[in-house]
Amino acid sequence: MGDGYTARFSRRWRVAAAVGAVVVSAPLLTPAPLVVTGAAGRTVTVLLVLAQAAGFWWLGVRHRLGTAVVLAAAAGLQVLYPGAGPGLAFVAVCTYAWLRPATETLWGLGLAVLAACGPAVARGRWTMAGLWLGGVVLAWSWGALVRARGARRLAERRQAVLEERARIARELHDVLSHTVSVMVVQAAAADDVFDVDPARAREALRRTEQAGREALAELRWFLRSVRADDDGDAGAQAAPQPGLGDVERLAATVSAAGLPVTVHREDTDAVDVPLAVQLSAYRIIQEALTNALRHAGAGKAEVVIRSGPSEVSVEVRDDGRGGSGAGTGQGIPGMRERAALLGGTLRAGPAPGGGFEVAARLPTKEQNR
Template identity: 35%
Template structure:
């Protein structure tokens, strides 16, 4: 809030402030002076010229905000003429130093000009207006009092100018602080929105992984139960029980995940409500649930398991889950090799999921209508998850049939070696259409072969094409 722009803590219109100052100094200019010393020079009797000059020494303050420098010059000239015509006492004389209303009016005009004017205007006032006004005051003062008048006028006007510039600087600092606070608030809001969007994306990936996997298992089990209903009622009953268990597990996982969508107060008062996330140790149970659908999974673990961050645990689990789910949907009851290779020497965990493709005597299970337009979020989600933990992902068909998913997850400590980086992103590899069986025939073998050769072994050496296939 500017100087003299407030009263009793309330904002006062600027035009009212300027008009009030003009009225105040006008009344002061016409007010009768107190008794003068006997040796002081006699003052001229007020006349019409005095009235005009007195008005010019105060009334222009009413428009100072629009014309700061012209108003100051007019007021300073009017006061100089008032002193030259002996209508008002000099600033310094036989009566001593007396600062009258007209001198205060000029000082106020200097203060407001320094406060409201541009830096260039303030410089003109300090370098030209104040020296000229002080010199004029000294020339008009009685002999023997000129130096005193000069010093008194310089001190008065320089103090007013300095106060105006200081107030302007403080106002600028205040405005900058407010702007920084507003910018910080905007940044915090943007960060909050980004955090919300990131959480929504995470929840969307979790929902996809849970629903796509478990619902696919339920569909495959339902189809199998329907086929064996007539010839093996016990087996059909067992499959129906498995479907029920899978459905209940799906509901439980969904409830745990949706429990994340809680209010901020609940988050602050109960930080332990975050649902538990699956880890690498849960992969064998996942494999068992997939085997129950009729998919043959050869699960192998090599190397010594190492500590992994929670995010890497979840990434490995979801990659295996999505790869096995895609195999069920697109290749049916085929054979699949799953390998978790712990390689501490290379600071990495290698995940390989390779299937043999649809069997010759079996057509791939049709995709359920509800999942027909899934848009390929599975591979995109896998790639995002692996990239988020600093790893790499390669996917593509195997020579002669089948499909491979190959992920490299770095272990804590040093990042993966440069030669472990995945092949350069290929538009086809990133294409969501890879989730569609119609696109599984597009051969990515050259890229995948190149990647596996860089890992120190020939492509598909661990998963050769079965004989006769």
């Protein structure tokens, strides 16, 4: 089973490796002490040098074949030239360990041990064989380590992408679900009174249009924010994100849709609350009111905001039928996740006196440090 990481030995590097193999082995083509003397020995040497270069070329496309050819040629050159070392065998096994997962390259490690240490063992040079063994293990370990680091970076990038997608999904849900719900309620109200009270129907349609414009404005703000993040911009041209100061406007929109909402504040200056906390608090209130408007059959709702020196708490209560608070959609789980990301808590469930209540506690000290 692979690790999902793909290492690429580009054509340019394959050419460089093949040429480098010939250049490094070129001294062996000059007059030197050969085990096999004469023309036959020179011919075999040339063939092994060329085979070694071809092995490095194949290493980028046919990993097993390239590795085997380089290691076999390196062993042959050590047999012909007692003074030659297995330097290129180290390069080959290191590259192979980088190109493929570790479990696939263990045979290459074993073959490299034979190719590097075998000729020295055959001559009884045990110290040299021990050095070559250490070199092979070190080369293979280095290649495997570089691959592991690359695989870890790839996994981190993929995780970041998944987290960003989840964030975008939450934001889109928060941006659109509230306003679209208001539009649906207003459109239904207009349809109910269209024949008997055209004036009320027109008013409902105007509110539907206003809600649609607000949805488009929030969606444009959201898309500008996403593009600014992608481009590394600070988003100076994007409209400010909603915060605690916008709760009254949100309550007015929900009230106009048919669910009267009152807002009570027991806070100090909301400017002192970090923007991330303000945005999360606003989205939690927005989602709770949207749920009450769509699902609870509530006749009224109340929002309570408290700001202290170390936390912000928000409570949204309605007199509807509510539910258990253990929903599996984006709503309540999304609110809990928002609170948890800030180190806070969220409770959603039936209120003691009836109806449904959402209560969140969001710490502010960490963001101010």
